[in-house]
Amino acid sequence: MTSLDRKTRGRTSHQRLQALDAYLAHSERGLLTRGDGAWARAAFVDLGFGEHPWTTLESARAFRELNPGLPVVGVELEPPRVESAREHADALTDFRQGGFELPLRPGESVRLIRAMNLLRGYRPEEVPAIHQTLGGALLEGGLLVEGSTDTPGAVLVAHLLRRVPEGISREALLFHTDFSRGFAPVLFRDWMPRDFRRRVKPGEPIHAFFADWTAAWQEVREAGHVEPPEAFRHSVLRLAVRIEGLVTDAWLLEHGYLLWKPPGGVFR
Ligand SMILES: C[S@@+](CC[C@H](N)C(=O)[O-])C[C@H]1O[C@@H](n2cnc3c(N)ncnc32)[C@H](O)[C@@H]1O
Structure with a gap:
């Protein structure tokens, strides 16, 4: 050890x-x-x-x-x-x-x-x-x-x-x-990797990411995309307009993956 x-x-x-x-x-x-x-x-x-x-x-x-x-x-x-x-x-x-x-x-x-x-x-x-x-x-x-x-x-x-x-x-x-627990961006908060686990709070860059994703999710729900897979896919597409580095490959979005490659790498 x-x-x-x-x-x-x-x-x-x-x-x-x-x-x-x-x-x-x-x-x-x-x-x-x-x-x-x-x-x-x-x-x-x-x-x-x-x-x-x-x-x-x-x-x-x-x-x-x-x-x-x-x-x-x-x-x-x-x-x-x-x-x-x-x-x-x-x-x-x-x-x-x-x-x-x-x-x-x-x-x-x-x-x-x-x-x-x-x-x-x-x-x-x-x-x-x-x-x-x-x-x-x-x-x-x-x-x-x-x-x-x-x-x-x-x-x-x-x-x-x-x-x-x-x-x-x-x-x-x-x-x-896999949508078995429905979908809202907050679903991921408790399963963040260890270094981000307790940092989804105001003032932290990871909190800003969640705030942007949540706003995008609320907008697509208001536009009628309420079923979890559809709400997920449209929320990611909308988020991609707001922030850089989201990979909007169709296979990823259809299968419930959000891949974020911020230019310069993921902040610490
Ligand atoms: C909760 S289990 C996860 C098992 C599996 N990876 C999964 O995702 O279902 C964590 C395991 O990691 C092992 N572990 C913790 N620290 C480790 C380390 N530094 N090197 C090797 N194994 C470690 C523990 O002994 C434990 O069996």
Whole structure:
């Protein structure tokens, strides 16, 4: 354990991260399939898979539809969770005990790190160092996904952080809902990544983002778009007129994803 790692409860559920898998398969196909040089054997690392390795195995299945030879490494701080996950290990799938300093073996490289529902027990001030430590394990161009969901995975918000020559870039924020809980922008507030979790309050840039989105949502409802998927899609299109960096790809909007790539990166 490093000074940053901390024991946390291991609750998880089947399909919790399925929407994130679908997003990555849609929008990061190049990252998942790249095969030149060190990328040929570059792994997907699922950090903090929990008391069961369900989400790791589900993602392995989803990503291997694009890249059948993809190595997958599930990492957990708690040795008993690693022990019981090992019954699912195979030639391409490994489970290892470790923390933010990833337990990589000589010659191994990493294309994608997922750290979902992990940082609730950590302090917001610790998050930048955690992002830096994890990002340091990625190949240049690799991606770190860190964020939160509710228990079934119906609501998700995640940072997308890219390894660039200068370090790690706060490239985008990803929001997703499957609409099973209806839709209003405030739905996401309690599932913000750790560093934004308690900052949706006046004076904070993330509060301004929510205020703009809520205004856009109210306007489209008044215009008659009241069904959650429709209200979501139109609210994002309207928000895109107000703020820079919203990605209005039709597939994203139809499937409940808001992807925001502010010019210059996501503020701290
Ligand atoms: C709530 S579970 C989340 C499981 C799964 N990722 C999900 O989203 O359903 C969080 C897990 O992260 C593990 N964890 C917390 N800090 C960690 C660290 N620094 N390194 C590795 N695992 C960690 C905990 O032991 C716990 O099992």
